[in-house]
Every structure is written in C-alpha cells, then in structure tokens.
Amino acid sequence: MGFDPRQWTSASQPSQRQRVTSNVESLLVENDALRHEVRRLRAELERLRLHQVRENRHRSKESFNDATEVSGITAFHIDAWGQVLSQQVGWGDLRLRSLIALIERLNRKSFHPKLNLYQRLDRLLPGFGSELHAAMAGSLTKKRGAVLAAFAFYGVRASEWLNEDPQRVVQELLKHQESTQSSRRTRSDRRSTDRKRSGSSDERLAAYTILGLQYGSTEYDIKKAYRRLVKQHHPDLGGSTEDFHKISEAYQFLME
Template structure:
C-alpha cells in the first residue's frame, strides 16, 4: 500500500492535510490523461501518414522525397567528346567496332563474377555509374561510343581519367587488346598449346602444380594458406575493374583453381 499525504496528520488522527494536496493530485491526473490522449493522437496521425505513402502514386509524392534525383555521373556530351578525342589519335583506324564489341564481351567474361554485364559491374563499384554510362551511350552505339565502352571495360572506374588525360594511351591499349583477342580467335591457341610453350625447365617438362605456383609467385612447398593468401592479393592487383590486366587476372584464377581442386 502506498502513502497518501491526505491521511497524514502529524500524529493527530483528528486532523487531515488537505490544503493544496488534493488539488495537486487532481492536476497530476489531468496531465496524465492529456499525455495519453496526445500519444494516441500521434499514433493515429502516423498510421495515416504510412497508409498515404503506401497508396499514393510515386509521381504524386515526388515532392516529399528526402532528396532530389542526382545528376548523371556521365553525360552524353562527355561520351561524344571522349569518342571524338579517341578518333583523332594514331592507331584509331586499326580499331574495328566489331572487334571492340568482342573485346568487351571477352573482358566481361574474364571478370569476377563472369555473369555480370559492364553496366552491372560498374554499378557495383560506383552506384549508378554503369546505368548513367549506358544511358549516355544510347541504344545504338557507333564505333566511337563503343570505344568508350571498351575503355570502361578495360580500365574500370578509372576510365574517365584515362579518357580525359591520355586518349592516345587508351587507343594504344584498345588496339593491343583487340589484336590479342583477334589472334586468339584466329589461331585458336588452346591452353594445352600455351603450356607447351612453357614446357622447358632444365630440359624437362614443367610440372603443372609448379607452373601454377609460379603464376602465384610461390615456391613448390607452399601451403594451402599461402596459396589462398597469394590468390587474394593477386586478384586485387590484376582485377580489370580496378585497371588491372584481364589476361593476368584469368591466369591467376586458373592457377588457383588447379591448385585447390
């Protein structure tokens, strides 16, 4: 049982403390009821707001979105300027649109994970970058805009820097990669053929495990933990989306799979 100050008499049962106490208690009860009423009203308004957001079309509530749509990271004007700059560089005539398209497909397949498109890969690295790039290029890319796409496939998020600062180097790299891709398709040089060119090691055929370890920069007695650590390091170093070599990235992954399978 609690203490009721109205029953306190200071030792004299015939007296009761009534001055202001009953008024204070009544005021306290009134305040408590008012707080409960305000809380119920707030909950009701919040429910109405949530219901309105769920049912109202997005276009009607765009004004109330917390932030406006950000401007595109890459504009069609930028893509055109990059394409025109590339077309003025030595070696441009050696590039072919179909060859660039095949190069984009090849580099995407050699990336990780291989099923991602260029748009998805760039969006993973920088939110919206791939979407903005494809929108700027348009539905029917020509040779110039295809070369821009190939540059982003080759250099990843750093492609804009290369296109702005050294378009001649971009053309050289694309031409070299296109030639390499074309020679592989024409010659159909298999992995067995590639291994045969590396088969001299003091006059004896190279051991496949030792060859794979050398790709990862490891000795013959390397442990599984050392193999995994070297693989993680080299994958980051050679990842095409970070400006690395797609061919080196492929060789590192193949070597790792042959060692752990």
C-alpha cells in the first residue's frame, strides 16, 4: 500500500499520537482526485478510439459499396458500350481474337487462374459476374468482345470507364493486346506468335460454338452441353459420326 502520512504519528510522543494535519492531507486528496481524473480520461480516450475504429470500418464498407454498386447490367448496356467503343480512335486496330487472348491472359494472371472471368467477378462482387454473363448471351462480336475485355482489365469498375472515358478503354486494350514478352521479340517472331495465338483463339471460339455455348462458359456448362450433345449425336444412337467427332474434339480442347 505504501506510506500514508495521514497515519503517521510521532514516536517521541506516543501518548499524544497527533495526526499530521498539514498541507500533506490536502495534497493527498488532490492526488486522489487527479488519479480518478486520469482514469476517467483514459476510459474516454479508449471509448473514442473504439468509436473511430467503427467509423472507419463503416466508411470503408460504404466506400466499397459505392465503388462496386451495380445498377443492373443488361444486353442493352453491352451493346451501347460496344457502339461507343467502335467510334473511338484506334478501334480499327483491335481484333476479336486478340481481345479473347487478352481476356485469357488476364485470367491466368488473376488470383485464381482456374476461374473464368464471370466467376472471378463474382468473387469480387457476388452476383456481378452472373449478371454480366446473362447480359453477354448471344454471339461474341468484336464490340461485345471489347466490352468483355474491359471488364477483364478493369474488373467491377469497368462500367465507370466505359461511361466516362471510352477512348482510354480502347487505348488500354490496344496497349495490352500483346503481352510484354511479345513486344520484345523481332517482327518475324511476333507475326509467327500472333498467327499461333490467333489460331488458338479462333479454335476456342469455334469450340464454344460447336457446343452451343457462349464464350467464357463455365466448366460445368461445358460438361453439361457435351453430355447433352453426345446423347443426340452418338453413332450408336443414330447420330452422325462426323458431328460426334467434332463435339468430342471441341470438348477436349476446352477442357485442356
């Protein structure tokens, strides 16, 4: 407990035991009051700190929700964005097969390379990728491919760039149309590589078409379509052998 002068008595005069009543007692009372005030201030600071932490978390959550809020992407938005992009400088230099290759390369570099673009966007914002997938239903044209590549590049914020600065979107797609490594090769090597990539992209697009799927369909959709088509075109069930082989090759190509 320590020494308390209020309880001190003189050893030379034990009979009197006169309590010390000088300024020491008033100082001790003041000291107790100060200690109480310090404890109160510390408690108040801790309360304010916790309140600030909660406020920061709330603001961060609101900021994220505002940044990723989706007003509803439909086929109308996809076609409108594609039309705007087609009017920008440099549009003629974009190629559909190169855009498809760009989407695949960005997916391979993502946090989960086994996911397709729609699944990756769903991980970032639940429901976003599914909504985009529904809006992209139909044939994959150059305009739609450019919009899809924008979402692969910008993620859930692509709609902001498509609305506010479509020219920059086209320039970014042109810049990333070829990989960094291909830009260091000679022109002959680059042309050879482009031909290989073009063939690969064309084959992938053709494989989706054979299975009756749109580009970027999930592995589940590919397997489901394959099983359905096998039952229809298997030679043992009266189907065409040629069609059956095309379906099998398309399935194997997409599942590699």
